[in-house]
Amino acid sequence: MPLKFYKIYDFAEHGKDPQAVFSVRTIEIKNKLICLARLADAYYAVDDKCPHAGARLGLGKCSEEGKVICPIHRYQYDLKTGRGLPQQGDYVNTYPIETRADGVYIGLDKKWWQI
Numbered sequence: 001m002p003l004k005f006y007k008i009y010d011f012a013e014h015g016k017d018p019q020a021v022f023s024v025r026t027i028e029i030k031n032k033l034i035c036l037a038r039l040a041d042a043y044y045a046v047d048d049k050c051p052h053a054g055a056r057l058g059l060g061k062c063s064e065e066g067k068v069i070c071p072i073h074r075y076q077y078d079l080k081t082g083r084g085l086p087q088q089g090d091y092v093n094t095y096p097i098e099t100r101a102d103g104v105y106i107g108l109d110k111k112w113w114q115i
């Protein structure tokens with residue numbers, strides 16, 4: 001499915017280092033809440049809503065092993081694959097991120113374009 005990319009960070013406006021390494025936050029794009037994480041190598045984006053009981057993952061923590069940790073019951077989700085721990089048996093959707101010369105972009109598929 002084709003993607004449309006939306007700018008999250010504009011390096012001219014936010015600087016070249018707009019989010020701390022190993023941090024998470026919630027962003028809103030097209031009325032959709034997304035958890036944006038920064039690891040040492042890149043940015044990653046997953047659903048903000050924890051599938052366990054609906055907490056906002058963007059209010060949680062980011063581990064150096066590349067997982068977002070939910071702030072309520074501490075379930076963990078891999079930021080690259082979206083998979084929870086095997087004993088959890090759940091997952092979150094992941095979204096492509098591109099770091100370009102002028103900023104950081106997230107790709108959303110067509111169902112989000114008209115919102």
Ligand code: FES
Pocket residue numbers: 050051052053054055070071072073074075
């Ligand atoms: S709400 Fe996220 S682990 Fe329970």
